[in-house]
Amino acid sequence: MIAGQGTLGLELIEDVPDLSTVLVQLxxxxxxxxxxxxxxxxxxxxxxxxxxxxxGAAMYACQKAGKPIAVPELSTLADSLxxxxxxxxxxxxxxxxxxxxxxxxxSEAEIAAAIRHAYWQEHQIxxxxxxxxIAALLAGKVRPNGETVLLLxxxxxxxxxxxxxxxGEDVDVTAGDKNx
Numbered sequence: 001m002i003a004g005q006g007t008l009g010l011e012l013i014e015d016v017p018d019l020s021t022v023l024v025q026l027x028x029x030x031x032x033x034x035x036x037x038x039x040x041x042x043x044x045x046x047x048x049x050x051x052x053x054x055x056g057a058a059m060y061a062c063q064k065a066g067k068p069i070a071v072p073e074l075s076t077l078a079d080s081l082x083x084x085x086x087x088x089x090x091x092x093x094x095x096x097x098x099x100x101x102x103x104x105x106x107s108e109a110e111i112a113a114a115i116r117h118a119y120w121q122e123h124q125i126x127x128x129x130x131x132x133x134i135a136a137l138l139a140g141k142v143r144p145n146g147e148t149v150l151l152l153x154x155x156x157x158x159x160x161x162x163x164x165x166x167x168g169e170d171v172d173v174t175a176g177d178k179n180x
Contacts, residue, residue, distance in 0.1 A: 001030055001034075001048075002034040002037070002091075002092070003034060004032025005030055005031045005033070005035055005125060006034035006037050006038035007034075008031075008033040008035050008036060008038075008151070009022075009032070009034065009036070009037070009038030009039040009042075010018070010038045010042070010112070010144065012035070012039065012114035012149055013038075013039060013042050013043060013152050014168070015076060016077070016149055018146065018147045019043070019046060019142055019146075019147045019148075019149060020046060020047060020145055020146030020147050020148065021041075021046070021047040021048075021049065021144065021146065021148040022035065022039060022046065022047070022110045022132070022143060022148070022149050022150070022151075023034070023049050023050075023051050023133035023134065023136060023137070023147055023148070023149070023150035024048065024049070024051070024056070024133070024150075024151055025050075025051060025052070025078075025080040025081060025105060025107070025129055025130065025151060025153065026050030026051060026052040026059050026060070027058070027059065027082070027083065027129075027133055028058065028081070028083065028084065028085040028089065028092055029059050029085055029089075029092030029093060029095065029096040030047065030092055030145070031090050031151075032050050032096060032099075032100055033091075033095035033096055033101070035048065035151075036048040036095070036096075036099035036100055037078075037095065037099060040099055040151075045151055046146060047101045047102070047135075048092065048100050048101055048137060049100070049101060049103070049104060049142055049146065050096065050100050050102070050103040050104070050170075051104050051105075051106060051132040051133050051135070051136045051142075051150075052078070052081055052103065052104075052105055052130075052132065053076045053077070053078040053081055053082075053089075053102075053105065053106060053107075053108070053111060053128075053132065054105045054106065054107050054108070055074040055075070055076040055102075055108065055155050056071060056072060056073050056074035056076060057105055058071040058082075058084040058085050059070070059082075059085055059096055060103045060105060061098065062085055062093055063093075063097060066088060067090075067093070068084075068085055068090060068093050069142075070084060070108065071169070072085050075110060075173045075174050076081065076108065076111075076128065076173060076174075076178070077093070077108055077111040077115070077128030077165075077173055078106075078111055078128040078129040078131075078132055079127075079129065080126065080127065080129040080154060080156070080172070081129045081136075083130070086096055097110070102141055104136045105140045105141075106132050106135040106136055106139060106141065108137075108171075108172075108173065109137075110135040110138065111128045111131060111135050112128075112132035112165050112171060113135065113138055113163045114126075114128075114132065114133075114135035115127075115128060115131050115140075115157075115166065116136055116141065116166050117138060117160065117167060118131055118134055118152070119162070119166045120166065122142065124152065124155075125131045125155050125157065125162060126153075126154060126155060126157070127154040127155060127156050127157040128150055128152075129154050130152050130153045130154035130155070131152070133150030133152070134150065134152070136150075136173075137150065143175050150170045163166060
């Protein structure tokens with residue numbers, strides 16, 4: 001699976017030969033490991049930045065701990081990034097540690113702002129997980145340096161929730177979360 005994800009990195013470098021920075025959604029590390037391995041094999045100095053949500057960012061917590069650990073899954077607009085890397089999955093943990101230059105976390109408000117931006121400015125319907133790269137850029141947590149690309153993926157968002165977000169409503173997905 002990681003190798004298959006790497007083909008995306010090869011396509012990026014083919015389409016944007018001067019690519020210097022790539023923002024990739026970060027969950028369990030499969031996507032970012034494959035993309036980073038392919039990019040760094042072709043262009044070792046490229047910056048690969050993982051972006052995840054503040055609430056339940058499993059790979060970020062594991063990297064901080066220096067090993068795979070259990071991380072509670074919390075309610076978030078970026079719900080498909082939730083879950084964990086598994087306590088026995090050292091492979092993506094190691095690849096992320098070795099190949100990813102930075103990990104940035106974005107808040108629920110920043111994710112909502114990114115969903116709104118994608119809709120109103122880019123005319124795209126994107127789920128919270130797919131919008132975290134936009135969130136990092138809009139929040140100034142990542143400064144573009146040279147040719148910068150971010151991955152946009154996933155339109156699996158409840159359309160009633162999407163409507164509330166793009167209409168500017170404050171959406172609190174954490175209200176019923178016991179772990180908050």
